[in-house]
Amino acid sequence: MNFTFTPCRIPEVLLVEHERVGDNRGFFAETFREAPFREHGLGPFVQENLSRSASGVLRGLHFQKAPAAIAKLVRCTRGRIFDVAVDLRRSSPTFREVVAVELCESDNHMLFVPVGFAHGFSVLSDVAEISYKTTGYYSAEHDCGIRWNDPELNVPWPVSEPSLSSRDRQLPLLREAMATIF
Numbered sequence: 756m757n758f759t760f761t762p763c764r765i766p767e768v769l770l771v772e773h774e775r776v777g778d779n780r781g782f783f784a785e786t787f788r789e790a791p792f793r794e795h796g797l798g799p800f801v802q803e804n805l806s807r808s809a810s811g812v813l814r815g816l817h818f819q820k821a822p823a824a825i826a827k828l829v830r831c832t833r834g835r836i837f838d839v840a841v842d843l844r845r846s847s848p849t850f851r852e853v854v855a856v857e858l859c860e861s862d863n864h865m866l867f868v869p870v871g872f873a874h875g876f877s878v879l880s881d882v883a884e885i886s887y888k889t890t891g892y893y894s895a896e897h898d899c900g901i902r903w904n905d906p907e908l909n910v911p912w913p914v915s916e917p918s919l920s921s922r923d924r925q926l927p928l929l930r931e932a933m934a935t936i937f
Contacts, residue, residue: 756785760795760867768840768854769795769867771828784863786830787888797867800828800888807833808878808885813917815875816841816901816910816926820936823897826890827874830865831858834883836876837913841901843929844871851929853910858885873901877914899936900926 756774763770775784792798808814816839819825829838840854857879858864868874876885903912903919905928927935 758791763854765842765849765854767869771865771867773863775863802889802892804887806885808883810878810881811918813877813903816873818873818899819897820899823894824870826870827868828865828888830886831860832884832886833860834880835859836878836883838866838876839910840868841873843873877912901929901932902926905929
């Protein structure tokens with residue numbers, strides 16, 4: 756089965772599409788194959804996580820700082836999400852810019868979020884499950900985040916009063932994070 760890798764507005768962020776073959780019984784999809792991802796410079800992926808969230812939940816914006824920075828390959832396996840990647844690379848011409856896409860269980864899309872980007876999502880359906888591969892292991896010591904509604908980022912979230920974890924409510928603005936994290 757084939758994969759297509761389409762650059763988003765920030766070219767390092769990729770919308771990855773996989774094939775799906777179906778009939779009246781259901782479908783089959785190969786959602787990952789190492790070789791095509793390696794050919795596009797993505798990976799290797801070493802961990803896979805599953806997240807389930809209810810309607811109105813917003814998770815993010817999260818990242819891991821160096822030396823434990825990771826990339827993610829995000830796929831919505833149930834429901835619909837508004838998925839976001841924010842460029843945190845100071846030397847990048849797209850620093851502080853946002854890529855936002857909708858992912859859902861009925862499409863064949865995944866979002867590749869490179870190292871140096873914060874990631875977050877908002878649930879658009881009654882419930883959503885997100886499966887994501889990472890290029891490194893979770894490190895609590897390097898786990899960081901920035902506030903979801905930072906006015907400097909102007910993320911076009913589809914929800915104005917999301918359900919947030921206590922941690923996400925207390926995340927710093929990007930300006931504060933730049934002074935202490937980076």
